[in-house]
Amino acid sequence: MKNESLSKEEFKEKLCKEASNKNINLSDEQLEKLYQYKELLVEWNEKINLTAITDDYGIIVKHFIDCLECTKVIKNEETFIDVGTGAGFPGLVLAIFYPNKEFTLLDALNKRLIFLEEVINKLNIKNVKIIHGRAEEIVRINNLYQSFDASVSRAVAQLPILLEYTSPYVKVGGKCIVMKGDNVEEEIKLSNNALNILNLKINDKYEYSYTIDNEVYNRVILCVEKCDDTNTRYPRNYGQIKKKPL
Numbered sequence: 001m002k003n004e005s006l007s008k009e010e011f012k013e014k015l016c017k018e019a020s021n022k023n024i025n026l027s028d029e030q031l032e033k034l035y036q037y038k039e040l041l042v043e044w045n046e047k048i049n050l051t052a053i054t055d056d057y058g059i060i061v062k063h064f065i066d067c068l069e070c071t072k073v074i075k076n077e078e079t080f081i082d083v084g085t086g087a088g089f090p091g092l093v094l095a096i097f098y099p100n101k102e103f104t105l106l107d108a109l110n111k112r113l114i115f116l117e118e119v120i121n122k123l124n125i126k127n128v129k130i131i132h133g134r135a136e137e138i139v140r141i142n143n144l145y146q147s148f149d150a151s152v153s154r155a156v157a158q159l160p161i162l163l164e165y166t167s168p169y170v171k172v173g174g175k176c177i178v179m180k181g182d183n184v185e186e187e188i189k190l191s192n193n194a195l196n197i198l199n200l201k202i203n204d205k206y207e208y209s210y211t212i213d214n215e216v217y218n219r220v221i222l223c224v225e226k227c228d229d230t231n232t233r234y235p236r237n238y239g240q241i242k243k244k245p246l
C-alpha cells in the first residue's frame, strides 16, 4: 500500500472509501478539489519543504482523513483560525469540506503560504484567508483578539504553549481544537496552569486511530472550551513563552 502511485480515479475512489469508513461523505467536487490539492502538494514539495509524506496513500490517510476527523468535533462554529497551518493541515482540508464556513490560515513561514495561495487560487476556494506572521504577534497586530468561534491546530507546539498561542483568538464560549498524538496525557498534566490562567477547560477528548502497513497510529482531538476572556497580557512574546511556558 505504501508508496503506491494511484491514477486520478483510483486516488479519488480510495479517498472516498477511506472517508466513508469513518462515516464522512465527500462529494465529487470535494474529491476533485482534494485530488488537485494533492497534486500541487507533491509538485511544490519538490521545490520547498511542505511535507515528509509524499505517497498517495499516506497523503490520503495521514493528511486528508486525519484532518477530516476534526469534523467529528465541529458543531455550529462558523469561523476558524488554523494556527501553524503549514501546508494547510487541517485548515485547508476543512475549508474544502465546509465551503460555507470561514477559515483563516496562519503561519510564520511565508513560503508555505505562497503554496497555499496557489492552491486556493487554482481550486477557486473562496472561504479562506491567509495571514503571514507569528501567532503570538498577529493577534495584536491584526486586532484579532477573541474573533473566531474556534481555533484548529496540528503538530505546532506542546499543549501549554499552543494554548497560549491559540486561545486569545477564540471567542468566549468557543473552543480550541487541538490535534495530538497518543502522548497527550503527559501534555495535559503539564497544562493545568495554562488552562487556569487562560480560562480554559478540556471538554472533550475524541480518540481515533488509523492503520498503515499494520502499524497503528493512535490520535486524539482535544476540545478546549474558552470559559472567560483572555487577560490581554497573553500571549506573551516568544522569548517569554519559550523560556517559561505557563
Ligand code: SAM
Pocket: 083, 084, 085, 086, 087, 088, 089, 090, 106, 107, 108, 109, 112, 133, 134, 135, 136, 153, 154, 155, 156, 157, 165
Ligand atoms: N499544521 C501543519 C501539519 O500538521 O502538517 C504544519 C505542522 S509544522 C510541524 C508546524 C508549523 O507551525 C510550521 O509551518 C511553523 O512555521 C508553524 N508555527 C510554529 N510556531 C508558530 C507560531 N508561533 N506562529 C505561527 N506559526 C507557527
